[in-house]
Amino acid sequence: MKDNRRAKNLLQKPRQQLKISIFFSSVISVAFCAFVLANLSLLQSSILVLAQDSNFTTSTIDHINRLFAIMTLATLVFALASIGAGFLLGITMTTRMFGPIVPLRRLIASYTDGDYKARSFLRKNDEFHEIMQDLNVLGQTLEERHGPSA
Numbered sequence: 001m002k003d004n005r006r007a008k009n010l011l012q013k014p015r016q017q018l019k020i021s022i023f024f025s026s027v028i029s030v031a032f033c034a035f036v037l038a039n040l041s042l043l044q045s046s047i048l049v050l051a052q053d054s055n056f057t058t059s060t061i062d063h064i065n066r067l068f069a070i071m072t073l074a075t076l077v078f079a080l081a082s083i084g085a086g087f088l089l090g091i092t093m094t095t096r097m098f099g100p101i102v103p104l105r106r107l108i109a110s111y112t113d114g115d116y117k118a119r120s121f122l123r124k125n126d127e128f129h130e131i132m133q134d135l136n137v138l139g140q141t142l143e144e145r146h147g148p149s150a
Helices: 002-010 014-053 058-098 101-112 129-146
Strands: none
């Protein structure tokens, strides 16, 4: 039960949150991979030209090529890790964006049902903090005019 509630609190608007998170992680990963792979390619070609001009042995050139293959593989592994990190960062950011909407909607539903003494609060740094305060004032006004419940 507690884990289910935790998941519901994490994914307030799952479809939008997942879209944003996937987009965020994909853009970060593609940009990073393109940058690193382009630099690896330029570096490899420069070193191979240098190696041929310096009369390196074939085994030395093969060793350089193996190192670049390892570096490319490491870049791709890091890209996959950054996709995961970007996805988690996206979920965290969107939870902060969509999270305050849930208590706002619950408070509005309470007022709609006639429960005018219902109150709710958000953290002071939430974007909807002022709206929540205004809704609480509205509830207080409705309670004074119509009693605790209509």
